[in-house]
Amino acid sequence: MSRFWSPFVHSIEPYVPGEQPKLARLVKLNTNESPYPPSAAVLEAVRSAADDDLRLYPDPDASALKQAIADYHQLDAGQVFVGNGSDEVLAHLFLGFFCQDRPLCFPDITYSFYKVYCGLYGIDYCTVALADDFSLDLSAIPADVGGVIFPNPNAPTGRLLSLDVIREFLASRPDTLVVVDEAYIDFGGESAISLVADHDNLLVTQTLSKSRALAGLRIGLAVGQAPLIDGLNRIKDSFNSYPLDRLAIAAGVASYADEDWFRETCGRVMADREQLAQALGERDFSVLPSAANFLFVRHERVGGAELAAALRGHGVIVRHFSSPPRIADWLRITIGTSSQNAALLAALDDVLS
């Protein structure tokens, strides 16, 4: 603490990311990274871009990447915003859109960074409670809020809303900005990007960290109608002119060009998820239906904190959230490779026996 801090710095509660252990031999199922390496074409693109031009600033607009994303989703490049990971994109949109007289609304159990952004920018918020089965009922969101954000599928539950439900919600709240955070959409959901053309109150965020296996490079994006993207650009250009470096831009472009890799790895994760869900069910776990690259599970007899600690003792790291109390007995487990999933099950058999 320092007398030079701006007054609010004392009271903010920073986000705590999942552990990034320095021991390589751990089975790391705690931060929803891809268990598979990035596309070989992406690695080659990065190595090629590691040349003398690194002395030069990157394109401040990252036009090549925006165009690649626009082409992939059949959009105009002016409907795409990119940033240094989707966390930066989210931070900018909280500042740019949610500093309103009326409070922002999000689910009571969701990505815990949302509250942190509210603290950072002095944004008032309210929450809508998930149902007992952790499903989100959008119609329960108050009508007079200043904005809405939710992940789809939700984190850490993995539960998915259908496009029809989102479309109906957008139509019923034409004067409320709705942000759909699609960090995990590629593992079985249908993206709301297809709704952007018809809804000027929709922003969709995505990341290349999960389904494109590029967490180490920090690339996130937002898609919406041009006036919303213009607002994000105004924030970005008042914060950091060059948020994406040359190598990230090159990697992102290459990633959207390798559709075979993308389909194959997402398909493998989804198939392994169903196998793992079944195996966990056989071991007395409640397993929520998941459209993400993780499962949210609770054991019938052993508490969440205790189980996470025991697994760690067996070299397997999963994510446990001590709050809110309602999820204290649940664990979020990233889908790993087949051998990682087998190691998890073996560790569980040991712990539970």
Added chain:
Amino acid sequence: MSRFWSPFVHSIEPYVPGEQPKLARLVKLNTNESPYPPSAAVLEAVRSAADDDLRLYPDPDASALKQAIADYHQLDAGQVFVGNGSDEVLAHLFLGFFCQDRPLCFPDITYSFYKVYCGLYGIDYCTVALADDFSLDLSAIPADVGGVIFPNPNAPTGRLLSLDVIREFLASRPDTLVVVDEAYIDFGGESAISLVADHDNLLVTQTLSKSRALAGLRIGLAVGQAPLIDGLNRIKDSFNSYPLDRLAIAAGVASYADEDWFRETCGRVMADREQLAQALGERDFSVLPSAANFLFVRHERVGGAELAAALRGHGVIVRHFSSPPRIADWLRITIGTSSQNAALLAALDDVLS
């Protein structure tokens, strides 16, 4: 413009970076990049790091890079903060330290992003006028300000303050946070980092974009006593847990290990700067004394905008600032390679004849 923008978004005036032209054959002397490629060891480190581990998040603390910087400057790693370019570091410190009841103070002619950050975060500011010779008199800064920031050497003038003057200022304002922005310090100045141990009201920012030729990778840093660094970490952890990607961390570590490359390239830039200053003087330019990798110059007869446009017609880009009016006839010219500098002089001879 959109009805969903937060109210302040309408009024902010984003920063306008120097042009990043897409034509490679232009002589680009407009954004103060290094004319030399990065160290070969840095490029090799980046290529080696472009491996399967890109699927994993980077170390959120970038500990390896902080330690490399700490070792280089004989600091504790807890006195070092790193970010996605020094612009991100500056943005965080404006929010974390300058949101005060009393206004921030900076020179009237300086890095134009300072005003932009004030607009982004609603920070009140006042300016202190540079003297006729563009020198900065720190004692003219009012005693009751909420913080002070200035570049040393200043941008776009290139004028340097001595360490003695800065030390005296720090001692005379023990209750005012002073940020010394040392983006260009490696080209002939003495870093205020050596003053950090004795002054808890000092933060020093630097960048790897200029003297370490890594503008394309976005790495910036701040150095100060631990309570100030803690404050920056609180902001960073409320904004983006992983601002530096794996490749930037690897590149930064490798950069601090190649001292020979660093000394040689900085030495070459400084020697070429003196040659270029003399050649411009012979062509009827006023040339400010510079401790940066650029010169700030004014021609006796031809206006700044006119000259910049004419040079561009000859394939040479330099930076012209249309405001404030006092510098409208000045140009900021980056020191290039010997052949780039010769091309500039040839173009000038053509334009001025």
